[in-house]
Amino acid sequence: MSETLPTAAPDRAADLPAQSPPVDPAETAAAGEKVAHGGATGRRLSWWSGDNGEGARRNLGLIGVLLVLVVIGAITRSDLYSNPDWVWDNTLTILKLASVVGVVTVGMTFVIIGGGIDLSVGAIVALAGVWCTTVATQNFGAGGMIFTALTVGLAVGIVNGVLISYGRLVPFIATLAMLVAARGLAAEISDKQTQISDNQFINGIASNSLLGIPLLVYILAAVVAAGWVLLNRTTFGRRTVAVGGNPEAARLAGINVKRHTLMLYGLSGLCCGIAAVMLTAQANSAQAAMANLYELDAIAAAIIGGTLLSGGRGTIIGSLLGVIIFSTITNLFAINGLSTEAQNMVKGGIIVAAVLVQQVQFRSFTQFLGRNRLTT
Template structure:
């Protein structure tokens, strides 16, 4: 028996017309969702709202969390917050702290919206950083180092996507295996030693300021803007929402779901390559253990920002706010002399709380739709 879609015949009312081409959701909006439901939404949505009124409320709530954190900082260290110069420098410190993880989070947001997960991002950053700081690579100058980092990140991301889409591996398993393999390869390349970056141009990326703002912050801003445009103003973004929301419906609508998934993981890998250059510049070195637990930070920031773990919804602005919240928490712990262990416990609690809120919202929506069907039926 053929698995193809039924053709229109007189005795099969409601069957698909034989000559009707598939309807691409890039034109009509995300498959299975009304306009503006997902991050793709429609071209009329503002950058702030992202996915409609719900997105605006969520972003305002995140701003509220930031305000609370600032008030906690003022209450615990009034001596520091009383100095306006220190406050401005501290804001720049938080943004600089958020820059590297923020770039990784942009790629992670695309993957999660598309219905996947990437546990290998930290390892990809490490591998790209180590490979770009070998003596052979450094001999080609800053351009060669940057190109190598981006290429390594892109290629590893492609491998992830191919394993998941065409190897039919579960994203969790495929990227977990890549996490182990990439760190192992990074350790092999570096001989388990720290590789020092001798390139002044690369190292200067972390120490250069433009108009009093670190260059790393500008790089983060550029990646965020590019990610927002790609997600909200292009066919690629609308297809990403469609694939994550309902992959089968997206396939029937004419989207090559497998290849699109490959591209999502390649994009995540490319973001990791950019982050590797930034992190190498900050440390003026690279090693196999760098970017440890970046996957946790990126996933947590995306979830806090409103990205559904089940896929189909999320915003770049929300993810950015999530990164800034975690960076502010890190900064708050640092100025109060609290341990990294306590910080990680707080992060874990926030992640659990965010997932519980998502589950509650999903159950509420499901019950609402069920009641509507019963009423209209």
């Protein structure tokens, strides 16, 4: 008879998972706080170094350019910059010089972000200025003159928008034709003569100040503030970026691209109407040749400020800094007695450099996205 040996019971403790050591709640809280703090810092660094922070970085670069120009002025004309009163007055002069072009540039920035271009802004300013200074219009007082200038600017901008949106004309061709037509109409209305503004309220816009700051600067600040809110805090601004970035995608998303484009050119014309009143106040008169080459100044300032020529990107503050930079250069050349030709060559070089920088940045960004897609 065989004897059955007892078998050993299986060791069930070996099948159980090993218990982790006890966790200290204080260490857990400290680790969580560290992760949260690191995450917040990472988000801040990501915002600064990412594509969203490009506008802030560019604006700081433009402020640096302004500081360099001030240093150059202090070195070349130390006798003037050593006088604080002169420095303050000169700063106000630069801001007054930038005010009219700055208002036009706000409208131009919206148009370029929306994927268009407007070569007729200078002619619209001239037409609105001439129309609001006719004898018949001046009989209605300052209100009638301002209303006429704004209405003419808005109406011509809407005509541009209709030709481009519904007439399917290329913006370059449509606004170039409007440039010639508006200048011709302004010359016809004024009979090629300079029209004097007799309204003291209109003339006082350029000569009067509030708290030591000219009214023209307040108007520029108000237009810039309104443009910033419209672009960054409203649906209109988001749609402008969408239409300029990809019109077909914007259309598929439910945006009426044609109507929105018309509104952009109407906004540009309205800014030209405001600028016409300001320029008329500065000269106490209006003529068909006024605001010559303002379209180039506005486009150049927008490009310097970071507005992408192909549309879909741009900032109002950057455009304002671009206008102030050009005005500072003009002032710097004037106080040093340099020629206008040299000034124009410097401006041209700055425009070319800005476009080249935009192309390099855009190409680098697209290559970065391509590498990320391949890695993924």
